Amino acid sequence: MVFIFFCVSGVLGPMSRHPSLTTRENAPEATRSLEKDVLRLGRTLSRYPGAVIVVGNDWPLCYDFRNLREAGHGFGRRVVNVLNTVGSTKEQAVLDFRANRHDPFVILASQDFEFSHRTASSRIDVDQQRGFDETARAALEVHLRGFGACATDTLSDDDILRATVGTYALRKARDIKSPIRANEDAAFQRRLAEMLFDVKREER
Numbered sequence: 435m436v437f438i439f440f441c442v443s444g445v446l447g448p449m450s451r452h453p454s455l456t457t458r459e460n461a462p463e464a465t466r467s468l469e470k471d472v473l474r475l476g477r478t479l480s481r482y483p484g485a486v487i488v489v490g491n492d493w494p495l496c497y498d499f500r501n502l503r504e505a506g507h508g509f510g511r512r513v514v515n516v517l518n519t520v521g522s523t524k525e526q527a528v529l530d531f532r533a534n535r536h537d538p539f540v541i542l543a544s545q546d547f548e549f550s551h552r553t554a555s556s557r558i559d560v561d562q563q564r565g566f567d568e569t570a571r572a573a574l575e576v577h578l579r580g581f582g583a584c585a586t587d588t589l590s591d592d593d594i595l596r597a598t599v600g601t602y603a604l605r606k607a608r609d610i611k612s613p614i615r616a617n618e619d620a621a622f623q624r625r626l627a628e629m630l631f632d633v634k635r636e637e638r
Contacts, residue, residue, distance in 0.1 A: 435537045435593050436585045441490035441524050442560050443544035444468040447505035449493045471566035472508035478571050482578050482585040486597050490517040490524050514597040523548040540577045
């Protein structure tokens, strides 16, 4: 599986460009339509069934997942998750998302968003005026071909589930996986009770 982080500034269908804490100071308002970007990206990824999309724009703050998929119809069903961009830069949100994942990834990033050298080797900078153009598409294909089977193999239902669940849920699932197989039921019950207590405490 390969994660494509879509952090391309603009407007997609009813989803407008909302003010963002992660936009560079004095950056012009991004009002360019992303329809062509989405369609071109969708066509590019059609040859790579192992590639999934994580949306890094600010739309998820205002629209639910169903609306996001409908507006980005050119992506098909590839949108599997969104970044939590509240309180951090988009770059940090990408790094946080990947904290418990080891799959290869590519970031499609508008230049008005704050990215640095930390993600330079995995990032394709997208021009604010031209968008996801032929140059960006060719660069993405170089990355995808380099990932080999990770990009070309069809994903299983388990792969999709792993891509869809949140990082917090993924971490908790790993915590539960070992004790749930414990031979001694009493020990398992105690550990499960402790984890449930921790979850409730963190949710407060």
